[in-house]
Amino acid sequence: MAGILLVEDDPSVRAGLELALTRQGHSVTAYATGEEALEHVRSRRPEIAILDVMLPGIDGVEVCRRIRRLDPLPIILLTARGDDLDVVVGLEAGADDYVVKPVEPRVLDARIRAILRRLESASPDRLTFGDLVIDRGALKVSLAGKEIHLTPTELRLLLELVRHPGQVLNRRYLLRAVWDHTHVADSRLVDACVQRIRAKIEPVPADPVYIHTVRGFGYRFSPP
Amino acid sequence: MAGILLVEDDPSVRAGLELALTRQGHSVTAYATGEEALEHVRSRRPEIAILDVMLPGIDGVEVCRRIRRLDPLPIILLTARGDDLDVVVGLEAGADDYVVKPVEPRVLDARIRAILRRLESASPDRLTFGDLVIDRGALKVSLAGKEIHLTPTELRLLLELVRHPGQVLNRRYLLRAVWDHTHVADSRLVDACVQRIRAKIEPVPADPVYIHTVRGFGYRFSPP
DNA sequence: GCGCCAGGTCACAGGACTGTGACAAATAGG
DNA sequence: CCTATTTGTCACAGTCCTGTGACCTGGCGC
Numbered sequence A, B: 001m002a003g004i005l006l007v008e009d010d011p012s013v014r015a016g017l018e019l020a021l022t023r024q025g026h027s028v029t030a031y032a033t034g035e036e037a038l039e040h041v042r043s044r045r046p047e048i049a050i051l052d053v054m055l056p057g058i059d060g061v062e063v064c065r066r067i068r069r070l071d072p073l074p075i076i077l078l079t080a081r082g083d084d085l086d087v088v089v090g091l092e093a094g095a096d097d098y099v100v101k102p103v104e105p106r107v108l109d110a111r112i113r114a115i116l117r118r119l120e121s122a123s124p125d126r127l128t129f130g131d132l133v134i135d136r137g138a139l140k141v142s143l144a145g146k147e148i149h150l151t152p153t154e155l156r157l158l159l160e161l162v163r164h165p166g167q168v169l170n171r172r173y174l175l176r177a178v179w180d181h182t183h184v185a186d187s188r189l190v191d192a193c194v195q196r197i198r199a200k201i202e203p204v205p206a207d208p209v210y211i212h213t214v215r216g217f218g219y220r221f222s223p224p
Numbered sequence C: 001g002c003g004c005c006a007g008g009t010c011a012c013a014g015g016a017c018t019g020t021g022a023c024a025a026a027t028a029g030g
Numbered sequence D: 001c002c003t004a005t006t007t008g009t010c011a012c013a014g015t016c017c018t019g020t021g022a023c024c025t026g027g028c029g030c
Helices: A011-023 A034-044 A060-070 A084-092 A105-120 A152-163 A171-178 A189-201 B011-023 B034-044 B060-070 B084-092 B105-122 B152-163 B171-178 B189-201
Strands: A003-007 A027-031 A048-052 A075-079 A097-100 A126-129 A132-135 A140-143 A146-148 A168-170 A211-214 A218-221 B003-007 B027-031 B048-052 B075-079 B097-100 B126-129 B132-135 B140-143 B146-148 B168-170 B211-214 B218-221
Touching: A003 A011, A003 A034, A011 A027, A011 A105, A027 A034, A034 A048, A034 A060, A048 A060, A048 A105, A060 A075, A060 A084, A075 A084, A075 A105, A084 A097, A084 B105, A097 A105, A105 B084, A105 B105, A132 A152, A140 A189, A152 A171, A152 A189, A152 A218, A168 A171, A171 A189, A171 A218, A189 A211, A189 A218, B003 B011, B003 B034, B011 B027, B011 B105, B027 B034, B034 B048, B034 B060, B048 B060, B048 B105, B060 B075, B060 B084, B075 B084, B075 B105, B084 B097, B097 B105, B132 B152, B140 B189, B152 B171, B152 B189, B152 B218, B168 B171, B171 B189, B171 B218, B189 B211, B189 B218
Parallel strands: A003 A027, A003 A048, A048 A075, A075 A097, B003 B027, B003 B048, B048 B075, B075 B097
Antiparallel strands: A126 A132, A132 A140, A140 A146, A168 A218, A211 A218, B126 B132, B132 B140, B140 B146, B168 B218, B211 B218
């Protein structure tokens, strides 16, 4: 996922973190010293840096300060000491987060993702089902990369179906959820709307991949 | 310094943190429940939120998720539990940081500043979208180098739209964010204001490049 | 194979939404 | 106090959407 720069002098800790983060899907480059790390930042521009504080030569906090002068990339400091003063010094040196060892790889991963997510800022409120991509923030739907125009009611119905993937939703429920409950239960309203959506998102509307009819019950959205 | 929203149900902890953060130069509003906090986010738009995880009613993680749906502001979760799993759940709910109580006020302050610093560096004062340049520091807008005069309300609305690039914002939300919520929900106010902005910044107001109408939902600002 | 019934399809008129210009109330500045 | 600017409201028109009823199709039980 992300290009991570890891600096840790203890070989076994370094190997352990490198393996764990790689398993989480990150691309990791690890070094034992701050000098190497700074060179890496200059030449390779990683997306995020994880620095041990206790390093031979230049210590982690100082590496952090120097990276800050080079690049605004996010930095996580890693330390065996949990002393409050260290935290303050570290964060004031420009670090974005401060994690105390020993750290659960899952926790480190979660913190990395939280920082990267914030950085992206474009909230990826996106759902992907095969070729179908639904962006709930932008209220955009696209199929195989091409944007599809859905009308408000169609979009509301699709979102309602997608909210319960794999579940059969009956017409009464959908009428209440998508329309006002002022409509008669017995009408072709839901069917007609489903049909309009299918015409737009199903490659073969007669043999639907996304919205399935469950005879006698209602409709089910399920990923292909 | 920053408008901080603090949610903590224990009165003594709440008072302590409020005092400490105020002393650090922050402007703090404190609540005991998540419901009040959500209302505050809707109406007052704080710069950062600090949420206790253990709350009566809606818990902190859930408050975090709901805030995320409203606004991209940074969130720090506060907890007495240091369980690793909690950290992961919290960060995946959209929190930016996770702090274990008891916390030194200096540490909390350092983390707040680290997050705000990161936010500032990630979102500079001057935003450029094609020909459109918005200077949030000087409160000036220019199009293709020529300065455009926007009235205060127009500017507030444009900034609100720009704060959530690519996101559809509905009229109710915009009414609350840009105007006071004293107005009736059903009015052409937003439409008229959007139309005035378009007349000033859109080369062809009838075929807008920046502010798009999403029929039935609201408006979306997206770079051309 | 037949009849029944749930669901699919379609066209269209009425309705919902939005854009737009005009206008008056509110506000600020001189 | 007067004037210019800003802002909220309204009416109207055009566009797009949508609910509806009629009719068609296909699956299913017998």
